[in-house]
Amino acid sequence: xxxxxxxxxxxxxxxxxxxxxxxxxxxxxxxxxxxxxxxxxxxxxxxxxxxxxxxxxxxxxxxxxxxxxxxxxxxxxxxxxxxxxxxxxxxxxxxxxxxxxxxxxxxxxxxxxxxx
Amino acid sequence: xxxxxxxxxxxxxxxxxxxxxxxxxxxxxxxxxxxxxxxxxxxxxxxxxxxxxxxxxxxxxxxxxxxxxxxxxxxxxxxxxxxxxxxxxxxxxxxxxxxxxxxxxxxxxxxxxxx
Numbered sequence: 001x002x003x004x005x006x007x008x009x010x011x012x013x014x015x016x017x018x019x020x021x022x023x024x025x026x027x028x029x030x031x032x033x034x035x036x037x038x039x040x041x042x043x044x045x046x047x048x049x050x051x052x053x054x055x056x057x058x059x060x061x062x063x064x065x066x067x068x069x070x071x072x073x074x075x076x077x078x079x080x081x082x083x084x085x086x087x088x089x090x091x092x093x094x095x096x097x098x099x100x101x102x103x104x105x106x107x108x109x110x111x112x113x114x115x116x
Numbered sequence: 117x118x119x120x121x122x123x124x125x126x127x128x129x130x131x132x133x134x135x136x137x138x139x140x141x142x143x144x145x146x147x148x149x150x151x152x153x154x155x156x157x158x159x160x161x162x163x164x165x166x167x168x169x170x171x172x173x174x175x176x177x178x179x180x181x182x183x184x185x186x187x188x189x190x191x192x193x194x195x196x197x198x199x200x201x202x203x204x205x206x207x208x209x210x211x212x213x214x215x216x217x218x219x220x221x222x223x224x225x226x227x228x229x230x231x
Binding site: 042105 | 150152157158159160161162165205219220221222223224
């Protein structure tokens with residue numbers, strides 16, 4: 001298995017531009033998570049999906065952020081318009097529902113976003 | 117709400133030294149506890165986990181015991197290697213019903229091991 005795949009690995013954009021981050025979870029996994037990691041705030045859960053349905057988006061910082069999961073094998077996190085304070089590493093992770101809360105999450109390599 | 121507090125780093129040790137990274141938590145109910153490791157340029161990987169009080173998780177020489185009375189899950193290794201240099205995250209996961217989870221990570225502790 002290729003693991004969780006994220007693209008792009010690096011993104012540099014200018015303030016005000018739209019940014020779309022992509023994630024392909026591990027095949028068969030029921031849950032998909034989006035995280036943001038910064039030096040100041042550490043690792044923050046933004047949103048997660050169960051069977052393509054958003055369950056908890058309370059971590060999404062503002063209306064500028066949106067996430068979708070149109071099918072079991074693809075999810076996007078969009079920022080529009082982007083701001084310099086959005087610069088961070090964004091991780092996608094997936095896990096199986098079977099076994100409840102004890103199942104580990106498998107993380108992708110992350111997308112390093114820089115907004116100038 | 118739930119919270120996880122880790123000792124602040126960075127931590128620098130010589131090879132073969134003993135490692136302890138402290139982690140305490142606050143949560144309602146009965147969370148599961150995890151340690152994740154992040155190597156440079158990579159995503160997080162599960163290192164070990166414990167699902168109930170007094171459970172001991174272990175992997176690759178690392179150990180952590182779920183202590184409910186002290187709400188702690190300290191990470192230990194008897195003899196660190198240069199290859200253990202990474203950032204370590206303590207985390208808790210609590211099921212809150214209807215397919216919903218509460219997930220909380222500590223801020224991470226950077227470990228550097230020098231030859």
